[in-house]
Amino acid sequence: MELSAKYSPNEIEGKWYSYWLEQRLFESKPDHRKPYTVVIPPPNVTGVLHMGHMLNNTIQDVLVRRARMKGFNACWVPGTDHASIATEAKVVKLLASQGIQKKDLSREDFLKHAWDWKEKYGGIILEQLKKLGSSCDWSRTRFTMEPSLYQAVVDVFVDLYQKGLIYRGTKMVNWDPEGLTTLSDEEVIFREQYDQLYYVKYEGVDFDGSLQVATARPETIAGDVAVCVHPEDERYQNWIGKKVRVPLINREVAIIADDYIDREFGTGVLKVTPAHDIHDYEIGQKFQLPIIDTLTEDGRISEAGARCIGMDRFEARKVWVEDLKAAGLLEKTEDYTHNVGFSERTDAVVEPRISTQWFLDMKKFMEKNPEVLSSVMSDEVRFFPEKLKNTYRHWMENVRDWNISRQLWWGHRIPAWYSPDGEFVVAATAEQAQAEFANKGKSIHVHDLVQDPDVLDTWFSSWLWPISVFDGIGANADRSELDYYYPTQDLVTGPDILFFWVARMIMAGYEFEGKKPFENVYFTGLIRDKQRRKMSKSLGNSPDALELIERFGADAVRMGLLLCAPAGNDILFDESQIEQGRNFCNKIWNAYRLVEMWEPVEVAQRPYEKEAGDWFEKRLNSALAENEHHFGQFRLSDALMNLYKLVWDDFCSVYLEAIKPAYGERISETAWNQARAYFATLVRALHPFMPFITEELHHALHEQKPSAACAVSDYPVVEVQVQNDALDPMAMVSEVRNLRAQKGISPKEALEICIFGDPDLLKGYGHMVSKMANCTAVWNPSDRPTGAASFLVGTLEVLVALGQSLDVEGEKERILQEMNRLKGFLKGVESKLNNEKFVANAQADVVERERQKQSDTLTKLKNLEGQLAALGS
């Protein structure tokens, strides 16, 4: 069969993915084996595959495939997240483009549209993950809003309410004026913004003169209910307790004093606007001040705002500034840089707003579940990279109550029921709510109960994911699978959802199962472009993930992403990395072509074949041993690089070249079989990283009849503990080749080299060295050749007779330089050895090593002196 010189991934990837699915190799059922469980971070149901997903899922797939080959019962559970606010925003936008406003729709009609959208686009991303090669158990695909998972969320809410961990309260929350919903603290993204700081004059009522107040938000002046200074601020002592007039509004408000005030900021006078700032709100509470909410829910000026009513808050700011200026009340303006909160989903500027919402009491929760923090700090749950433990602790120690209600329709509806007079109970169903009311002595007809219109924060369902995908939570829990698969082993996710998701899964794990949800968390980096910019739609710097797979092949893309992706490090994406992956696939492919091309013959194994096999076997075993270590530390890019070099350098450039039959000869059957066996081992070691090409070659190398698919074959194990050679024979080969390059001697021209030193140093590799360097070696001849170029390999001295063509002066110069370098080195070594404190204090093996260095260097210097003398001085 003629094989193309170029590897074509497109022809084989689809074939093997179908094969894996037909053989049901990714499906998992509880059995006698140890489980290895991974739950996918469920992508948004409306999402499409982007670079972040590819990285994340490639890492998961590497871990899962390796575990599967190692004989674990590997179970990778896929699924999607309903993504309440994100999906609702998309549906609203889609409807708007069709001329339909959400407010004109009933809840039922809107949800129908949303489900239609979900049916149409939901799961696209899962199909895309298959293109990447993800070995998920697709028969287990879950969705956070499917009936049983929905029910689990409702049951959990009721349970936590009954335990007193959930409460309904009125406080200042984050309000998204575009999404028209509250947000948790974690959904507010602070970004630095350049603004103006306005110095506004508040005229005295019962004193002459005025106070100057610095504010960035003049449009909220109508909500001012006081001005506040620091009690010890000498500038304002006389005015505390007096009154000023709110500019343009003319309301008289008191001058109060509180040590919250930062005297250095602005003029040291704060306008107190409790409805629109969390700190002002707290001061307002303390001084029992009224609250004047001057904004509407969509961020416009309300009736209470007195001026600019109905105008957008930022438009109103401009008008306010103009009017203040016109009235002579704006005294100065200065540039001002501060952090402004934006909605994670809609990017609208978030408003602090007083509102009645549902909260999870974090303080009580953590008191009840101290393991949530301690398990991470003690490495019961291990974080990779470890530094994120600090971030986690900081968050846990400062976290405020979790606002879990959202003013949306798409999501799990809050199971709270209100009687006509406004009282509420929490219950899973209306009937149970009715019973609850009856217990309280209230007889209410089911039809008169009104369910809370709000839904729950998306993360209030995803925090159950590692439990709920196994149907192990809620009133209808079935523990049979959960007991087998839980706790899961590894979680792979981005650091951006450490608080949103990882922390809360740990919370749910301990609260509902009394156990951690996973053993290890691997945090990937963010994918950035070459200029370190985040990938984003608006910048247009995000490559089309599927198109990359189409162009380069999934294996190449996976490799390109992994090569430079240590845990927690951002990935600077560059297409050249994917090219490197593609080139590697091509290299492997061509290695296969070479091996297949050979026609073995039944003769005794040749010495160079034997030596090359011995050499490669050592490399193979030490690389496999190193990789066990790398995987233990989740150092996937190191493990991959290790295999890359093993295949490209050691296997292809050295081993295959070494056993390659000379022109007109044929490889021995023994060597050929050995080469194919090594190749098959490499293929299996590479499989977790590059599943497609390895599956193809696995079948090819077993002549289409492997005992099992590569995906479920045995992961290569380390055969023997490797004893490193005293001298790498390839160092000798490189030096000879270097000499050829320097002297312009063709590789085709055979050389005779004289080696002085201990022949044992190259023992067992003589034939291989001869073949690779195209030379014959004479050991320790009695006569030194004249006119010889020389070099050192370790302590071995090598001479190559060049006769007339030798540049004697140049050679001398080179030797002198090398001697100088060695003398400097020797000086360093000897100053250590002559230092009594070193010899006395350093560990014995360290001292011994220095002695070895000394003697080796002296040998080298002696050799060089001999060479110099031989050249004539």
Next chain:
RNA sequence: GGGAGCUUAGCUCAGUUGGUUUAGAGCAUCUGCCUUACAAGCAGAGGGUCGGGGGUUCGAAUCCCUCAGCUCCCA
């Protein structure tokens, strides 16, 4: 403003409790090669006073102090 972390070759990164032949890798670069597996290739080479300064130590990329620059998290 509070906290965490980073700074090693042109680029991206390793560097294990301070000592492993006076710092390693991949990519990029340079030189020579169309050698019948692969030019998506082969062979070879060059390149860093480990951000600056100070200290501890027999010994510092590694520990401490300080200065400068950068990143992330939280408010």
